[in-house]
Amino acid sequence: MPASFSLRSLVRKELMLRKTRMISGLLVIVLGIGAVVGILTVTRASNRAVSAQLDALGANILVLPQGASVSDYYAADIDSPVFPESYATRVVTSMIPGVDNTSPKLSRRMTVGGVAVVLTGIVPASEAAAKPMWQRSVLTGADLPAGCAPVPAAADGKSGCPPAKPERMRIENLGRTEALVGAAAARRLRAREGGSVVIAGKTFSVSRVLPETGTVDDGRIFIHLRSAQELLGAGRVVSAIEIMGCCSAISEGLLGKLRNILPDTRIVTINHIVSAQVGTNRLMARVSVVLALIILVVGSLSMANVMWANVEERKKELGTLITVGFGRRDIYLLLFSRAAALGLVGGVLGYLLGTATAMLAGPWIADLRVVPVAAFLALSVGLAVGISVLGCWLPARGAARLEPAAMMQDP
């Protein structure tokens, strides 16, 4: 036997004695916590996916061909619609205030060296800045600002425009026969800097392999817009213009002004793009809160039931403990420890169940890569311990008030 016998070993031994009943009593808690953790984990992954999408976009306004959807743009299919490149010039020359950066792009899904990639033509100097400024607000579920991040007004002296701190490298020079290869694409193509790739029969030298970003950019090959247009035989067209607009300008009607000069396009803000997904995620977060509340109630009732049965079954034993000097407080401590131990086990199992389910189901139902969130372990254990202690309250009170005489009488 272990060196020391304590109240804790008493609780442990009693629980081990009734293992199967303990496990069945835990079922509600495990399933409930599992559901909450599962939903939260998927939601978190989905939020990350949205952020990654935003990072890849690197702009807060997207000009698309009329009738094109944002997913068309990301799909970059062969029949995705396009519009004239001159539209970008129109924006630049219009001198509309609040346009920080204009970056036309032509994207097309294609196969290079047997590997599926997205070929993206860019105009070097304009391909500047992905400011990951939406990421934080999306992750925390905070309200998404209207197409723009909340930037402290005096961050760099100028009010209105966010200070430009490009995350992506500013691409000043990109020769007509040079290519920038995304990390994932480079891996699959076995392309190295200084090497070359053959795209639609033309050889490009790999001037850079881009660092891993965790976004769709990783699967892209960037070449000069001109080269892309020639390769695809598409003429002077682009599939989108990404525009970085100043916060204040957007709220002061920048979109309307852009629509005036680009009437036959579809102009969307970052807000439009992600609002559906963010909305879903927010709904999921709310569902998980409601679910957590339901579980709190149902789990507590189930735990109360388990603990009632336990007290009933142990009447004689509890009476004995009272006889040898256990007071009300000691009986509470004994039964609450038992409930807390059950909660701890239930919380850990529930976390594992929820996380495993999310990791299996995420890629399958939502095409999401789901990673475990360690912080949810604390959440589930806390919730489960709370539930079981709550459920234990009344039975423990009943036990502490048991009339010893009723228990001492011969069976």
Next chain:
Amino acid sequence: MILLETAGLTKVYGRAHGEVRALDGVSLAVGQGSFTVVTGGSGSGKTTLLLALGGLIRPTEGQVRHNGRDLYGLPERELAGYRNRSVGFVLQTFNLVPYLTAAENVMIPMLLNGHRPGGRRRKADALLDRLGMADRRDFLPRELSVGQQQRVAIARALANDPGIILADEPTGSLDRALAADILGVLSELHRKDGRTIVMVTHSNEAAACGDRRHRLAGGVLS
């Protein structure tokens, strides 16, 4: 010197449907170092009296005094402390915790006060040794004979070295030889340790051990 005393002790059970007056104005004085025996037939109120002496049943009327202080006037916490340190119970049904070994059962009362874990184990072993149970320390109750179970229960009653042993039909579940055996143990606790013993029993044979005898009938002491 009076160690334990009841005055006009009355206990009425079951107010809702038909009252049972289990004790009716019982006044009993238990002297320090005595072996007091209360005999009576089944249902005469013996167990009720013993539980009341042990701080386990709040009387309907009257008092139980230990060293002059009114037990049921104490806060709950102190009453529990009285049960833990001042008295030891030996019951007809032993009341051992089924999933704990003999030694662990003996250690239960020690969990509530300042014993160090190692000290608990040593004390439990010593008590089990004294009761001839040295080779059964790590047995579960179901692995013990009834006589052995009662010895473990007595060892547990002695865990915190109480001055008073309260025994309710301690031989009621035992055959003749074992009963004599257990009575021998109680007598020894009385003679050698000078402990005060209160035993209630329906058996006249058991009653012979006592040096003070009382009779209980229909809740009335004579």
